[in-house]
Amino acid sequence: xGYVAVQGGTDAIENSEKxxxxxxxxxxxxxxTVKQIQDQLRFLVDRVMGEGSLYSPFHAALAIKQSEGxxxxxxxxxxxxxxxxxxxxxxLPLNMQEQRITRRISSAFKDxxxxxxxxxxxxxxxxxxxxxxxxxxxxxMHKALSDYEAELKPKPIGEKGFVKVVDILxxxxxxxxxxxxxxxxxxxxxxxxxxxxxxxxxSLQMLSRSETGGVLALAYSSMRGYGSIHPTIAELRVGHVxxxxxxxxxxxxxxxxxxxxxxxxxxxxxxxxxxQDEKPYFTLGxxxxxxxxxxxxxxxxxxxxxMKEEKADAPAQDQxxxxxxxxxxxxxxxxxxxxxxxxxxxxxxxDRLRATQEKKSKKEVKTGENINDL
Amino acid sequence: xxxxxxxxxxxxxxxxxxxxxxxxxxxxPGHQVPFAxxxxxxxxxxxxxxxxxxxxIIGPEDVLKVIDQxxxxxxxxxxxxxxxxxxxxxxxxxxxxxxxxxQTRHRIPEVPMKEGQILVFxxxxxxxxRLVEPSEAETRRMHSEKDYSRLWVTLxxxxxxxxxxxxxxxxxxxxxxxYVMSPSPIPKWDIYKLHQSECLYLFxxxxxxxxxxxxxxxxxxxxxxxDKPFEVESFEGLCCCRCGAVDAYLDEIYDEETGxxxxxxxxxxxxxxRLGGLERNGL
Numbered sequence: 001x002g003y004v005a006v007q008g009g010t011d012a013i014e015n016s017e018k019x020x021x022x023x024x025x026x027x028x029x030x031x032x033t034v035k036q037i038q039d040q041l042r043f044l045v046d047r048v049m050g051e052g053s054l055y056s057p058f059h060a061a062l063a064i065k066q067s068e069g070x071x072x073x074x075x076x077x078x079x080x081x082x083x084x085x086x087x088x089x090x091x092l093p094l095n096m097q098e099q100r101i102t103r104r105i106s107s108a109f110k111d112x113x114x115x116x117x118x119x120x121x122x123x124x125x126x127x128x129x130x131x132x133x134x135x136x137x138x139x140x141m142h143k144a145l146s147d148y149e150a151e152l153k154p155k156p157i158g159e160k161g162f163v164k165v166v167d168i169l170x171x172x173x174x175x176x177x178x179x180x181x182x183x184x185x186x187x188x189x190x191x192x193x194x195x196x197x198x199x200x201x202x203s204l205q206m207l208s209r210s211e212t213g214g215v216l217a218l219a220y221s222s223m224r225g226y227g228s229i230h231p232t233i234a235e236l237r238v239g240h241v242x243x244x245x246x247x248x249x250x251x252x253x254x255x256x257x258x259x260x261x262x263x264x265x266x267x268x269x270x271x272x273x274x275x276q277d278e279k280p281y282f283t284l285g286x287x288x289x290x291x292x293x294x295x296x297x298x299x300x301x302x303x304x305x306x307m308k309e310e311k312a313d314a315p316a317q318d319q320x321x322x323x324x325x326x327x328x329x330x331x332x333x334x335x336x337x338x339x340x341x342x343x344x345x346x347x348x349x350x351d352r353l354r355a356t357q358e359k360k361s362k363k364e365v366k367t368g369e370n371i372n373d374l
Numbered sequence: 375x376x377x378x379x380x381x382x383x384x385x386x387x388x389x390x391x392x393x394x395x396x397x398x399x400x401x402x403p404g405h406q407v408p409f410a411x412x413x414x415x416x417x418x419x420x421x422x423x424x425x426x427x428x429x430x431i432i433g434p435e436d437v438l439k440v441i442d443q444x445x446x447x448x449x450x451x452x453x454x455x456x457x458x459x460x461x462x463x464x465x466x467x468x469x470x471x472x473x474x475x476x477q478t479r480h481r482i483p484e485v486p487m488k489e490g491q492i493l494v495f496x497x498x499x500x501x502x503x504r505l506v507e508p509s510e511a512e513t514r515r516m517h518s519e520k521d522y523s524r525l526w527v528t529l530x531x532x533x534x535x536x537x538x539x540x541x542x543x544x545x546x547x548x549x550x551x552x553y554v555m556s557p558s559p560i561p562k563w564d565i566y567k568l569h570q571s572e573c574l575y576l577f578x579x580x581x582x583x584x585x586x587x588x589x590x591x592x593x594x595x596x597x598x599x600x601d602k603p604f605e606v607e608s609f610e611g612l613c614c615c616r617c618g619a620v621d622a623y624l625d626e627i628y629d630e631e632t633g634x635x636x637x638x639x640x641x642x643x644x645x646x647x648r649l650g651g652l653e654r655n656g657l
Binding site: 009010012013076077079080082083084085086087189190191192193194195196197320324329330332333334335336337340341342343344345347348349350351352355356359360363 | 379380383384385387388391408409410411412413414415417418419420422442443444447448449450451452453456479480481498509510511514536537538540541542543544559560561562563581583584607608623624625626640
């Protein structure tokens with residue numbers, strides 16, 4: 001009789017790491033460079049930055065390489081790395097009016113001031129596998145680049161920037177200006193644990209870090225009718241926006257520290273009477289996330305609106321339900337933890353089941369005796 | 375490219391926050407204190423709450439023991455120990471009495487812990503009321519109003535349905551006469567060790583972002599009815615096949631060849647010490 005409990009953990013872990021690395025390399029293709037991932041897997045990089053909640057394409061690309069392309073795992077690396085970084089300063093609120101638009105559409109109006117800008121999108125691409133990509137080489141790359149650059153006719157951008165579609169509706173009294181939240185500064189969910197009901201800044205932060213598939217599933221449940229809000233996209237924007245901080249020495253001055261690409265979605269939802277005057281207005285939902293991730297920004301905006309419902313009849317309307325179950329790092333970690341040994345708890349369950357079975361069978365015997373007595 | 379990590383991985387401001395929340399938790403025994411909970415290089419649900427506490431309180435002089443299911447050598451314990459010692463350089467031990475900090479999942483060591491020692495629990499689900507109420511906003515209200523009626527009713531219904539309470543591990547306990555607390559998924563066997571203990575117990579739930587504590591010499595009482603007293607797991611007539619212990623929580627193991635069932639101490643440090651430390655089943 002040998003002793004066979006799980007042991008030799010150290011060796012097992014080391015060997016497992018070696019085997020995983022071997023499987024990554026054994027095809028003997030050239031090792032992926034971080035730069036290649038950063039350049040050519042843009043959507044994956046953006047998604048990992050968003051869910052990892054750290055804006056750094058380099059770190060996200062490294063995490064993607066290390067996790068062999070698993071987005072949840074890559075975002076997890078980023079979150080863990082983020083925990084080691086000191087928070088130096090809070091940035092000032094982004095001014096979306098300054099966004100350098102690469103894409104901007106509205107499904108509410110055919111023509112909007114500044115125009116609809118399709119930009120780079122996969123939306124109208126026919127999803128047929130392109131086998132020419134198999135043969136793509138450096139020569140083809142350079143040719144594609146120079147051909148496109150030759151076609152370009154740069155135009156100066158208008159000084160005014162782009163008016164927000166929602167602002168137009170607000171000026172016509174069709175949308176009620178959201179009541180300013182009383183809080184002075186936005187909450188920081190990475191420094192304070194969120195209490196429920198959560199304030200709007202916490203709620204939007206949580207959504208912005210949430211897993212794309214998770215928010216999509218819950219937003220989709222609303223779109224299909226479980227707490228429908230009848231959304232229309234007022235405006236969807238993708239582009240770079242400058243990030244500013246207060247000047248460290250000079251009062252009332254700011255310093256631009258760079259720019260980040262964000263996707264922003266504003267949706268108009270079914271109208272409601274607000275407050276005393278009983279006059280109905282369109283209601284709004286807002287979503288914004290790192291990089292280019294339109295499905296996530298739209299899903300966020302839908303959920304931002306569904307969660308405002310006073311009485312939660314559907315899962316997407318229940319703020320705690322939505323926010324507590326859409327973080328990919330937390331949900332995937334907890335899901336994976338069931339792989340850990342549960343010998344102790346299971347032994348305890350066994351003890352309970354056996355004791356209860358014993359009690360029940362004693363009762364049965366007793367019942368049997370009673371029948372014989374009759 | 376290389377990168378220098380901070381002592382005990384997390385940044386000092388985050389550690390400070392955790393220590394402040396720990397002080398609050400110790401001041402209000404059994405009360406769940408929310409904390410920001412940083413992500414660690416270990417997955418959520420794998421001990422990140424316990425780890426954050428350990429990392430926030432550990433110093434270079436500490437001696438660390440890490441166990442999972444009572445075992446020093448199981449893969450998860452090895453992994454956590456490796457992370458902490460890699461980022462701190464502290465000494466580690468398998469012997470309960472030599473450790474200043476013990477991080478644990480699902481067990482309290484068999485050897486009673488003394489004053490000055492700290493046991494840090496990894497907690498998956500800190501909320502004992504989750505059993506009866508899914509909403510966090512609601513359970514916080516229930517705690518503050520000491521409204522535990524639905525939990526009592528559930529325990530009562532269990533007895534009506536099954537003849538006894540069907541909860542095994544994570545048995546809810548009342549701490550210091552007020553808060554009902556989840557002791558983490560330790561077996562009922564370990565519950566009495568929480569009561570009037572000499573050492574400090576700290577509980578960390580990373581994913582759920584809660585810290586709570588049982589300070590030394592605090593009353594901890596499992597929820598029970600006067601006519602249906604709390605019962606621990608029974609190992610009557612069984613002993614450890616390795617060290618012969620009859621006073622330890624036992625793991626049930628099946629022999630590969632014969633298919634026979636036999637038992638062995640779940641606390642490997644305890645089992646080893648009974649054998650004079652000659653063999654190591656831990657590693």
